[in-house]
Structures are given as structure tokens and as C-alpha cells.
Amino acid sequence: MKLQKKKHVFMAALLAGLLLGGCQQEKEKAMMVQGPVEVDVVTVQPQSVELQVELPGRTAPFRVAEVRPQVNGIIQKRLFVEGSEVTAGQLLYQIDPAVYQARVDSAVASLARARAVEQSARLKAERYRVLVKTKSVSELDQIEIEASWKQAIADVAAAEAALNSARIDLEYTRVTAPISGRIGKSMISEGALVTAQQSTALATIQQLDPLYVDVTQSSMELLKLKKDLSAGVIAGGDMAKQQVRILLEDGSEYGETGSLEFSDVTVDQTTGGVTLRAIIANPHRDLLPGMFVRARIVSGLKEDAILVPAASISRNSKGQAVLLLVNSESKVENRIIESGRNIGEKVMVNDGLKGGEMVITAGLQKVRQGSAVHAVEHHTPLVGKVTGKTQQAASVVHVE
Structure with missing residues (x-):
């Protein structure tokens, strides 16, 4: 009985091997019949x-300008819209000008006084030039009068410079845009105290x-x-x-x-x-x-x-x-x-x-x-x- 079972197993294995071998041969024959494989190519050219x-x-930005005050004072007005386009010279802030206007008026008065003194000294010097020729005054007096006149001329020049400086400070109360471009947010508001050359910019303009x-x-x-x-x-x-x-x-x-x-x-x-x-x-x-x-x-x-x-x-x-x-x-x-x-x-x-x-x-x-x-x-x-x-x-x- 056992011998018969072994014989059946052997026959089944032999049959399976013959079938597999036949399939492999058929596959190889199919590949041989298939011929060259078709592939896509590209011919390259320089x-x-x-x-x-x-x-x-x-x-x-092409240009950047930080707007800063050049004089001390209280901000009276902000005259721009944040984020808008501004042009060079446009008024942005107005600082209280009262003190600086008073300094200008004082400088004008000082200049007028200096000019009056200079005119008197000039006329006196011209008169002494004539008198010294007739020996009516001494040469020493004439030299002192000439020196006084030149000093008066210098006082006039100093008064004119003081007036120009006062006018510049008054103009600085008008804070204007140094360049054209888009202005950002304002860092201060009306009523704020600002100082000359402060570290915080009032606003920034970018071209x-x-x-x-x-x-x-x-x-x-x-x-x-x-x-x-x-x-x-x-x-x-x-x-x-x-x-x-x-x-x-x-x-x-x-x-x-x-x-x-x-x-x-x-x-x-x-x-x-x-x-x-x-x-x-x-x-x-x-x-x-x-x-x-x-x-x-x-x-x-x-x-x-x-x-x-x-x-x-x-x-x-x-x-x-x-x-x-x-x-x-x-x-x-x-x-x-x-x-x-x-x-x-x-x-x-x-x-x-x-x-x-x-x-x-x-x-x-x-x-x-x-x-x-x-x-x-x-x-x-x-x-x-x-x-x-x-x-x-x-x-x-x-x-x-």
C-alpha cells in the first residue's frame, strides 16, 4: 500500500516538472520570435x-529719508495721510512757530539798531577826515573814529547773520519732505514735544x-x-x-x-x-x-x-x-x-x-x-x- 502511494507521488512530481519545462521552452521560443525591442530615441544636435x-x-528702496525735526517745539499739525505719496518740499508737520517768530522780530530790531549806529559812525568818520587836514582834531582821534566805524560795520554784519539764523530756525518749524516717495506711519501726533536731531524719526519716506x-x-x-x-x-x-x-x-x-x-x-x-x-x-x-x-x-x-x-x-x-x-x-x-x-x-x-x-x-x-x-x-x-x-x-x- 505504501509502495503504491510513493509511486503516485513520484508520477505527480514528474508530470509537474514536464509541464513547467514545456512552459519555459514556449516562453523562450516566443522571445526568439519577438525580435528586436522597440525603443524611443532622440537624435541630439548642438x-x-x-x-x-x-x-x-x-x-x-531707491531712496530712504527719515524725517526729523531740526528745532525744538510742540507739534501743532500733521499735514499728510499715512501711507500716501508725498512730493519733495511738501509740508508734513508744523511746529509751534511763536518763539521763533519772536526771535526773528528781535533780530530785525537788532539789525536796525546796528545799522543806525553804523550810519552815525560813518558820518562822524567822514567829518574827522576833513578836520584832521586842518589840524582841528588830532590824528589819534581820527584813527579812533575810523576804528569805531569799522566796528559798527562788523556789528551790522553780525546782526544780519543773527537775523538769517533766526529766519532759518523759523523755517525749520515747517517740517517738509526731503524726497518724493511713499511716507509710512507717523511716529508722533499733534501736541507732542520734539527736539532737534532727536533719535526717533517723525516718519520715513521711501522712493x-x-x-x-x-x-x-x-x-x-x-x-x-x-x-x-x-x-x-x-x-x-x-x-x-x-x-x-x-x-x-x-x-x-x-x-x-x-x-x-x-x-x-x-x-x-x-x-x-x-x-x-x-x-x-x-x-x-x-x-x-x-x-x-x-x-x-x-x-x-x-x-x-x-x-x-x-x-x-x-x-x-x-x-x-x-x-x-x-x-x-x-x-x-x-x-x-x-x-x-x-x-x-x-x-x-x-x-x-x-x-x-x-x-x-x-x-x-x-x-x-x-x-x-x-x-x-x-x-x-x-x-x-x-x-x-x-x-x-x-x-x-x-x-x-
């Missing part, structure tokens, strides 16, 4: 690429049109850019006066185009960055001081750039970038490349690839080195302009 750097920064954009670029990236320009790797000139485009915090592009004003000559020791300053029009006051933005600045032009889809690049065990190509024999070839900047969904290839070669973009998991494939050209023409960021310095390239 093209001109406008390189840009995209740098973070913040906006800053918002145009506006500065201060950005920071890595000194390493700046040095690399200069080396590439000098070596002819990329074409371009001085970055000064280059056009600047602004990206807002929500990712949208600002409607106005600015220009690069200057690049600082000192590297910040704490950040290792160099400050670049751009100026941009702000007619509608869409930009406000202190906003975080990103500035796109043209840095050069690469004439023979090679671009490949980012999805076609893989990494080997050493971390090297690898492409799968279709060679002249319609077989798959692994190619190690040096990848560069990311450009949206494309990557610039610095070395290891040349124009006219076919890069596999789809079906990578179905093929391997040496596999025979059927290449289907996948056309992805560039329409308009394509931009993207670099991995290291957030640089951007602009493809025409």
Missing part, C-alpha cells in the same frame, strides 16, 4: 543656449520707483563664470548693465525688465557671496521694499550645447551619469557622460556625447548593453524659450 544665473535677493534688487552670487560660481568666459567655453561680456528679469514669491514673472547696476568688489566672509545690485522700474508699486524675489541675469551664450531629456540619464554604482545610445549597428551602447546644468526637463551634457547620436528616452528597462533594438525617432522640438535651474548655484539657461 544648439545655442543663453546662460542665465537665477539668484535669490530682496528688494530695497519706490525705481527700486533696487540686491542679490547674492556665490564667489565660486562667479570665478567659474569668469574662467569660462576667458577660455571661450561660453561667449559673453561684462555682466554690468545686463538685463534682469524678476520672479516673484509666487513664481510669476514681474512685468518690468531691469538692468544690473554693479557688482560688489568684496566677498562676504560669513556667506562667501558677492552682492549684485539691479535697478528695476516699479510704476504700479507692485514691488515693496523687503520682498523676497529671484533675479534672472544673463551670464553668457554657449554656442554648441548638447541637451538630452533628464529621464534618459541614469546613475551607475559609482554615481556616474550614464546614457543608453543606439549605435550604427542598431545595438544598445552604455555611455558615461559628464552632466551639467538642468534645463527644465532637459540636461546639458558637458562631455561624452556629440551631435547626431541617438539617445534612448523610453524603454530603458527593456534593454541592456548589446541588445538589438528597433529605434523609433521621438521628435521633441523646442518651441519658444525654455528655462531651468542648475543644481548648484540655481543658475538658469535660456534656450532659443
Whole structure:
């Protein structure tokens, strides 16, 4: 009985093995009949690429003026609306002028007295010049009279200066806007006592049109850019006066185009960055001081750039970038490349690839080195302009 059971088990196992073997053979035959695997490819061609750097920064007012009193007194009136536009010379505050008006009146009286004394001294001096010729007065008396007259002239000049100073102080009771721009909140109200050159500003005016954009670029990236320009790797000139485009915090592009004003000559020791300053029009006051933005600045032009889809690049065990190509024999070839900047969904290839070669973009998991494939050209023409960021310095390239 036991022997019969063992015989049945053996027969079942043998039958299962024959079935599995038959399936495997059928599968291999099907694969042999299938032939070359169909893959999508793109034939790469050199093209001109406008390189840009995209740098973070913040906006800053074109001019800033803190309004401060230049005389002591009580604020009588505030004559502006907080947050409004003001023009240079516009009256903002009125300080009580009574004391300063009295000083002006006193200085006017002092000047009149000094002029009267000067006139008397002048007439007396003229008379003594005549009398000294007839020996009616001594020469000593005549010299003393001349000196008294000159002293009276000096007193008149001093009185005129005092009057001018009093008038200036009286004018300072009218606190006016030093520049045109938007004024912020008032730090004092009517009835407050203010003092000359006090530390607290009465208000702050900021000129918002145009506006500065201060950005920071890595000194390493700046040095690399200069080396590439000098070596002819990329074409371009001085970055000064280059056009600047602004990206807002929500990712949208600002409607106005600015220009690069200057690049600082000192590297910040704490950040290792160099400050670049751009100026941009702000007619509608869409930009406000202190906003975080990103500035796109043209840095050069690469004439023979090679671009490949980012999805076609893989990494080997050493971390090297690898492409799968279709060679002249319609077989798959692994190619190690040096990848560069990311450009949206494309990557610039610095070395290891040349124009006219076919890069596999789809079906990578179905093929391997040496596999025979059927290449289907996948056309992805560039329409308009394509931009993207670099991995290291957030640089951007602009493809025409």
C-alpha cells in the first residue's frame, strides 16, 4: 500500500516538472520570435543656449529719508495721510512757530539798531577826515573814529547773520519732505514735544520707483563664470548693465525688465557671496521694499550645447551619469557622460556625447548593453524659450 502511494507521488512530481519545462521552452521560443525591442530615441544636435544665473535677493528702496525735526517745539499739525505719496518740499508737520517768530522780530530790531549806529559812525568818520587836514582834531582821534566805524560795520554784519539764523530756525518749524516717495506711519501726533536731531524719526519716506534688487552670487560660481568666459567655453561680456528679469514669491514673472547696476568688489566672509545690485522700474508699486524675489541675469551664450531629456540619464554604482545610445549597428551602447546644468526637463551634457547620436528616452528597462533594438525617432522640438535651474548655484539657461 505504501509502495503504491510513493509511486503516485513520484508520477505527480514528474508530470509537474514536464509541464513547467514545456512552459519555459514556449516562453523562450516566443522571445526568439519577438525580435528586436522597440525603443524611443532622440537624435541630439548642438544648439545655442543663453546662460542665465537665477539668484535669490530682496528688494530695497531707491531712496530712504527719515524725517526729523531740526528745532525744538510742540507739534501743532500733521499735514499728510499715512501711507500716501508725498512730493519733495511738501509740508508734513508744523511746529509751534511763536518763539521763533519772536526771535526773528528781535533780530530785525537788532539789525536796525546796528545799522543806525553804523550810519552815525560813518558820518562822524567822514567829518574827522576833513578836520584832521586842518589840524582841528588830532590824528589819534581820527584813527579812533575810523576804528569805531569799522566796528559798527562788523556789528551790522553780525546782526544780519543773527537775523538769517533766526529766519532759518523759523523755517525749520515747517517740517517738509526731503524726497518724493511713499511716507509710512507717523511716529508722533499733534501736541507732542520734539527736539532737534532727536533719535526717533517723525516718519520715513521711501522712493519706490525705481527700486533696487540686491542679490547674492556665490564667489565660486562667479570665478567659474569668469574662467569660462576667458577660455571661450561660453561667449559673453561684462555682466554690468545686463538685463534682469524678476520672479516673484509666487513664481510669476514681474512685468518690468531691469538692468544690473554693479557688482560688489568684496566677498562676504560669513556667506562667501558677492552682492549684485539691479535697478528695476516699479510704476504700479507692485514691488515693496523687503520682498523676497529671484533675479534672472544673463551670464553668457554657449554656442554648441548638447541637451538630452533628464529621464534618459541614469546613475551607475559609482554615481556616474550614464546614457543608453543606439549605435550604427542598431545595438544598445552604455555611455558615461559628464552632466551639467538642468534645463527644465532637459540636461546639458558637458562631455561624452556629440551631435547626431541617438539617445534612448523610453524603454530603458527593456534593454541592456548589446541588445538589438528597433529605434523609433521621438521628435521633441523646442518651441519658444525654455528655462531651468542648475543644481548648484540655481543658475538658469535660456534656450532659443
